[in-house]
Amino acid sequence: MRPLVVVDPDKPQNRYKQDMALVPDKLLSDLVAIPSVNPAFAAAGDRNAGEQKLCNFIAATLSKYGIEVELRNIAKGRPNLIACIKPAQKTRCRVILAPHTDTVAGSPDQFIPRKTGDRIYGRGACDTKGSLAAVCTVLAQLALTPTRPTHTEILLAAFADEEYAQLGSRTFAKSGVRADLAIVGEPTNLKVVTAHKGSLWIEFKTRGKAAHGSTPHHGKNAIYEMARLIGCIETDYASILSSRQHPLLGSPTISVGTIHGGIQPNTVPDECEIIADRRTLPGETDTTVCRELKAFLKANRLHASVRSLKPAPCPPLNTNPEIPLVRMLLDCAQQPMPGGVDFFCDAAVLASAGIPSVVFGPGNIAHAHGPNEWVSIRALDAAVGVLKNFLMRLP
Numbered sequence: 307m308r309p310l311v312v313v314d315p316d317k318p319q320n321r322y323k324q325d326m327a328l329v330p331d332k333l334l335s336d337l338v339a340i341p342s343v344n345p346a347f348a349a350a351g352d353r354n355a356g357e358q359k360l361c362n363f364i365a366a367t368l369s370k371y372g373i374e375v376e377l378r379n380i381a382k383g384r385p386n387l388i389a390c391i392k393p394a395q396k397t398r399c400r401v402i403l404a405p406h407t408d409t410v411a412g413s414p415d416q417f418i419p420r421k422t423g424d425r426i427y428g429r430g431a432c433d434t435k436g437s438l439a440a441v442c443t444v445l446a447q448l449a450l451t452p453t454r455p456t457h458t459e460i461l462l463a464a465f466a467d468e469e470y471a472q473l474g475s476r477t478f479a480k481s482g483v484r485a486d487l488a489i490v491g492e493p494t495n496l497k498v499v500t501a502h503k504g505s506l507w508i509e510f511k512t513r514g515k516a517a518h519g520s521t522p523h524h525g526k527n528a529i530y531e532m533a534r535l536i537g538c539i540e541t542d543y544a545s546i547l548s549s550r551q552h553p554l555l556g557s558p559t560i561s562v563g564t565i566h567g568g569i570q571p572n573t574v575p576d577e578c579e580i581i582a583d584r585r586t587l588p589g590e591t592d593t594t595v596c597r598e599l600k601a602f603l604k605a606n607r608l609h610a611s612v613r614s615l616k617p618a619p620c621p622p623l624n625t626n627p628e629i630p631l632v633r634m635l636l637d638c639a640q641q642p643m644p645g646g647v648d649f650f651c652d653a654a655v656l657a658s659a660g661i662p663s664v665v666f667g668p669g670n671i672a673h674a675h676g677p678n679e680w681v682s683i684r685a686l687d688a689a690v691g692v693l694k695n696f697l698m699r700l701p
């Protein structure tokens with residue numbers, strides 16, 4: 307909880323010249339060059355794993371601008387980075403800028419940033435070190451701007467572990483912090499997004515009776531039952547889902563991701579298990595989806611157990627776009643209508659804790675997690691412009 311450095315940027319000896327301004331694409335290259343792979347996707351002892359080194363670098367960078375920074379461990383060697391620009395007068399408004407610091411795994415060349423034309427390539431370039439670079443640039447610019455908001459506290463909450471279990475945002479949300487708006491940094495192509503789908507992992511298990519492979523009529527084949535179940539999910543259940551529509555999110559979906567069954571070819575399998583990824587719309591919960599699936603199986607005379615596997619809920623996001631600060635951000639982004647995205651992120655975690663949350667950032671989610679992740683430098687600069695414009699309009 308201890309600030310690393312506290313400097314008053316308004317004291318003449320601490321005032322920095324404009325030529326110290328951060329350049330977002332240069333900063334992004336520095337961030338890409340410090341791997342921060344989520345340990346869940348790395349082998350034990352992998353030097354690229356963990357968010358600590360990246361957070362140390364950001365803390366040192368922001369501290370140069372007199373910005374107060376804390377590293378709060380959410381697990382050993384895995385901090386959330388919290389930076390704060392406090393208002394000169396009484397706090398009447400608080401806004402949180404919330405990209406994440408972890409990435410998925412990458413090949414060694416992806417940790418060497420590459421600039422080609424308007425693009426920066428590298429692991430995390432758009433998911434979400436691009437947002438991180440944009441937000442840090444804005445914070446540094448505000449620290450150098452004497453006319454910054456006098457009643458608004460601006461927090462950077464750079465979360466660890468978004469890519470796996472969102473331990474960073476979940477821990478932060480539990481701390482009881484209140485805010486008027488959180489802008490979660492994810493690649494939305496610079497669209498202000500007020501809705502995203504939730505995510506469930508559903509395990510189905512069929513049971514049969516083992517028998518010698520030469521006498522299958524003495525057993526009951528759990529894989530055959532599962533095959534029928536999968537067929538029904540792919541056709542009938544999927545068509546039930548596609549009949550549901552949300553104005554920003556379209557339809558919920560289901561996709562079978564894993565299957566396990568049987569032990570050897572000459573034994574009739576007595577058990578088969580699949581795990582399906584079910585993306586939910588606002589209004590659907592773990593409980594309602596499991597209940598619906600059980601009823602669906604019963605109606606189709608299928609026998610399987612159904613259970614939700616996610617250790618923590620990943621609900622959909624459905625923020626009211628009429629909230630004044632959301633309207634203002636839409637206005638700054640010159641966007642008449644809010645957007646919606648399919649992917650889950652930290653926004654729903656913060657929203658569940660009562661913080662109105664939207665998603666916004668440079669880059670395209672289609673380039674995230676892939677072998678050629680990149681972000682446009684123009685988009686980085688535009689993100690800085692939108693966010694700074696928005697923050698400067700606050701009280």
Ligand SMILES: [Zn+2]
Pocket residue numbers: 433469674675
């Ligand atoms: Zn991601």
